[in-house]
Amino acid sequence: MKFYVCKDCGYEHTSIVVYQRHMKAVHNKVPINTCKICSEKFKGNDEFDKHLQFTHGTNHWDLNLAMKQVLRDMKKLD
Ligand SMILES: [Zn+2]
Ligand SMILES: [Zn+2]
Incomplete structure (x- = not known):
């Protein structure tokens, strides 16, 4: 399975959409x-x-x- 790893906190996401949602919600990055x-x-x-x-x-x-x-x-x- 492909993971999208957050560069800021190392959190792994299984989809790009979830990853982008994480970036916006947790790190306030668009x-x-x-x-x-x-x-x-x-x-x-x-x-x-x-x-x-x-x-x-x-x-x-x-x-x-x-x-x-x-x-x-x-x-x-x-
Ligand atoms: Zn993160
Ligand atoms: Zn286009």
Whole structure:
């Protein structure tokens, strides 16, 4: 399993979303998200969400993009 380790306190998280939530709640740090599609950088999840929705017509994260691809592939098999 892949862990996201907090550089400030060493706490391990199993998902990037939980990790970012930890950074914001515990250390008051806003995550920087890099768009995998156009390489633009965004402060915080909301800005990134909006960017994905309005610029690329998708609604969440590279993780979700990967999941969508899996679902698409599954549908193709039907
Ligand atoms: Zn921490
Ligand atoms: Zn983008």
